[in-house]
Every structure is written in structure tokens, then in C-alpha cells.
Amino acid sequence: MNQDINFTKMNSQGNDFVIIDINNENFDETHENITKICSRKNIGCDQLLLINTSDITKVFCKIYNSDGTTACQCGNGLRAIMLYLNKKFSTIESTIVVCNKDYTAKIIDNDKISVDLGKPIFLSQDEHELKHNDYIGEIVNVGNKHFVIEGDTSDDIHSTFLSEFNFTFILGELDENNLLRIKVKERGAGWTKSCGSGAIAAVAYVIKHNPSLLHSPIKVEQEGGILEVHWDDMMSLKLVGPSEFEYDGVWNE
Structure with a gap:
């Protein structure tokens, strides 16, 4: 009924x-x-x-x-x-x-x-072999797994990888206004106008590689608008x- x-x-x-x-x-x-x-x-x-x-x-x-x-x-x-x-x-x-x-x-x-959203965890690529394309990036677990890539977006992502990861593309470098631009293809949903966990994963990646150059918060711009990511001394990340x-x-x- x-x-x-x-x-x-x-x-x-x-x-x-x-x-x-x-x-x-x-x-x-x-x-x-x-x-x-x-x-x-x-x-x-x-x-x-x-x-x-x-x-x-x-x-x-x-x-x-x-x-x-x-x-x-x-x-x-x-x-x-x-x-x-x-x-x-x-x-x-x-x-x-x-x-x-x-x-x-x-x-x-x-x-x-x-x-x-707590402290991100960086995973070894050895645990998740990505052999389809020569992706350059890191796997960041922020409650779900994001493969964070520096560079242009691509639709050429094998379905095997999309069944396990979200793909977060960092589009260019952090600018003078502490603004980062990204685009995310979500596992199970495809390209979305905004992805909060993707913003967190991208900022975690940038902090790891530029720890002395950054100050909280970082603004993350996507098609849908701008989010803020704040963090503390313990690297606990907060999405606003x-x-x-x-x-x-x-x-x-």
C-alpha cells in the first residue's frame, strides 16, 4: 500500500x-x-x-x-x-x-x-592503486575519501575509481586573498555545484604542503559559492x- x-x-x-x-x-x-x-x-x-x-x-x-x-x-x-x-x-x-x-x-x-569535521587522515596511494591515469595528488580521508589533484578537471575518470573516491580538483594556487578554487566530482552523485567535504580535503592538502605560508581561514570557491575552512593548532578543520x-x-x- x-x-x-x-x-x-x-x-x-x-x-x-x-x-x-x-x-x-x-x-x-x-x-x-x-x-x-x-x-x-x-x-x-x-x-x-x-x-x-x-x-x-x-x-x-x-x-x-x-x-x-x-x-x-x-x-x-x-x-x-x-x-x-x-x-x-x-x-x-x-x-x-x-x-x-x-x-x-x-x-x-x-x-x-x-x-x-575533525582531523583529516592522509592515506598512502599504495593502499589504493590508481593505474588508469597518471593522477598526481593525494588521498585525504575526511570522513569520506577524496583524491585531491592539482590541475584541470577531467571526465576521464574510470568508474572503478569513482566507486571508491570523490575527486577534488584544485584549480590554480591559493591567491593573495587566501582564496582557493576547486571543483569536485562526487562518488555516487557526479559533478556538484558545491562539496563541503571536498573543500575540507583541498584545504587539508594545501596546509600539508604549505604549513608556514597559511593562516586560518581559507576561502574555498566553487560554482555554488564560497565556503570558509577554519583550523586550530591540532589541525581540526571546521567548515563554515x-x-x-x-x-x-x-x-x-
Whole structure:
């Protein structure tokens, strides 16, 4: 029997999401339902975010990409969830749990939401052999894995690699305004207008290679706009930027 599912559509600089609160909605997490919701022929989104608000101080989240695969991090999505919690429950801070990892999110003001994404981990390429093309870069795990590359974007990325990595391209050098330009092809979603974890991964890469030349924050520009990445002495990285409520709706499963 079909049933109505309440949802909220949101975006973070064009990176768009459908949020369903499974504390209130009995959503059947089938591959068919997930990909239908994400399809641009229906509601359409880059990621589907299933959250449980039974305790708004600690919200559990499951992230689905538009192709139905799961993800363990989405910086833009976490900011969208924080704005959702603020609009629905008037809370200004919460812990959001994804894949058993806690992320602290806060409302700073009308235009800024912060998420502490922790310390990045650099992985050896020996663990992930990339033999299809001569990519020059590093693998950075910021809750999900990004292969960070200095240079122009490329559509010539083998599907085997896209099943495991997000690809973050750094377009030129950090400029005099502490601005970095990037473009990201996300695993399971493709090219997106903005990617929060990609911004974090790119800044982590730049800090590693230029530790004495940088000061916090770095601004990261993508097609959808500019995000800020802040860090402390312990190299814990914080993503700061806007999110936007679009509309509430009902989907018939």
C-alpha cells in the first residue's frame, strides 16, 4: 500500500538534499525508493538525508547518494541538517552522527553554519592503486575519501575509481586573498555545484604542503559559492558556510 512521506528540500550553495525525519516517517529504504526520490524527474537531489530527531541534541543520520549508494560524510548536508533542526526545533547546536562518528554543528548567524569535521587522515596511494591515469595528488580521508589533484578537471575518470573516491580538483594556487578554487566530482552523485567535504580535503592538502605560508581561514570557491575552512593548532578543520530551506513537501511512496 502506498503511503505519504513528508520531506524537506534544502540546499547548500546548490548542493541539494531531501531530508526525511524517520522519527516521524515510516520510509522504506529500498534502492528503488531512494533513487526515485533523488531522480530529477521527481523531487531531485544530490543526496537523500535520513535523520532521527528523537533526541535533537544527538541526531543520527544516514546519507544516500543519488545513485543509491551510501556515504559516511557530507559537510554541506550536515549544515543543511543543522538549519533544518533550527527551523523545526529552534535549536542552535547539535551533534550529528554519521557512520558512528560525531560531528558538532552550530548556527553562527543567518548566513553561517559551522560543522567541525575533525582531523583529516592522509592515506598512502599504495593502499589504493590508481593505474588508469597518471593522477598526481593525494588521498585525504575526511570522513569520506577524496583524491585531491592539482590541475584541470577531467571526465576521464574510470568508474572503478569513482566507486571508491570523490575527486577534488584544485584549480590554480591559493591567491593573495587566501582564496582557493576547486571543483569536485562526487562518488555516487557526479559533478556538484558545491562539496563541503571536498573543500575540507583541498584545504587539508594545501596546509600539508604549505604549513608556514597559511593562516586560518581559507576561502574555498566553487560554482555554488564560497565556503570558509577554519583550523586550530591540532589541525581540526571546521567548515563554515550557508544553507537554504527550499520547501516542505509530501512524496507518495
